[in-house]
Amino acid sequence: xxxxxxxxxxxxxxxxxxxxxxxxxxxxxxxxxxxxxxxxxxxxxxxxxxxxxxxxxxxxxxxxxxxxxxxxxxxxxxxxxxxxxxxxxxxxxxxxxxxxxxxxxxxxxxxxxxx
Amino acid sequence: xxxxxxxxxxxxxxxxxxxxxxxxxxxxxxxxxxxxxxxxxxxxxxxxxxxxxxxxxxxxxxxxxxxxxxxxxxxxxxxxxxxxxxxxxxxxxxxxxxxxxxxxxxxxxxxxxx
Numbered sequence: 001x002x003x004x005x006x007x008x009x010x011x012x013x014x015x016x017x018x019x020x021x022x023x024x025x026x027x028x029x030x031x032x033x034x035x036x037x038x039x040x041x042x043x044x045x046x047x048x049x050x051x052x053x054x055x056x057x058x059x060x061x062x063x064x065x066x067x068x069x070x071x072x073x074x075x076x077x078x079x080x081x082x083x084x085x086x087x088x089x090x091x092x093x094x095x096x097x098x099x100x101x102x103x104x105x106x107x108x109x110x111x112x113x114x115x
Numbered sequence: 116x117x118x119x120x121x122x123x124x125x126x127x128x129x130x131x132x133x134x135x136x137x138x139x140x141x142x143x144x145x146x147x148x149x150x151x152x153x154x155x156x157x158x159x160x161x162x163x164x165x166x167x168x169x170x171x172x173x174x175x176x177x178x179x180x181x182x183x184x185x186x187x188x189x190x191x192x193x194x195x196x197x198x199x200x201x202x203x204x205x206x207x208x209x210x211x212x213x214x215x216x217x218x219x220x221x222x223x224x225x226x227x228x229x
Binding site: 031048095 | 147151156158159160161164166205209211214216217218219220221222
């Protein structure tokens with residue numbers, strides 16, 4: 001079974017530039033998550049989708065971050081304009097239903113460095 | 116809202132020695148609890164989870180954890196560690212609400228010394 005796919009794996013951009021990350025969840029998984037993991041910290045939930053609807057985006061900096069999940073499958077996370085503090089690993093994850101303690105499966109992450 | 120505390124940021128331990136990684140959570144409702152492991156340059160993967168029933172949960176690679184509701188803890192243990200267990204370990208909690216919002220702790224870095 002294919003896992004969660006993410007691209008690009010690595011990206012270096014200058015501050016005030018824009019960047020987009022793509023995620024393809026495990027086939028059939030209704031719930032998709034984007035987490036931000038800053039070096040030395042635990043993953044922080046940015047946004048959670050149930051199919052193509054948003055169920056939680058309370059910690060998403062909406063002035064610069066946006067995310068969409070068209071047709072309830074793939075998702076993109078965009079940052080514009082980027083700040084130095086956005087340097088982190090962006091983890092995409094998916095689970096079967098998003099309820100009842102389903103296991104969350106993670107991709108390998110997209111590493112962002114803002115210089 | 117739920118939260119997770121992992122008191123030890125770094126735990127060094129000699130190979131074949133036992134280890135315990137501590138996790139405490141805060142929540143006003145019933146929860147599900149998880150331990151995830153992150154090997155260097157890899158994504159997170161599930162070690163074990165507690166949903167209900169027996170408070171002692173066994174996971175992969177010889178790890179186990181015990182849920183203690185009165186102490187709001189979910190400590191991870193292994194009786195004998197191996198070099199390959201060197202990794203970052205994250206405790207996570209989700210409240211039993213209409214959807215699973217999984218909150219992660221800050222992580223514990225386990226270093227196994229040969």
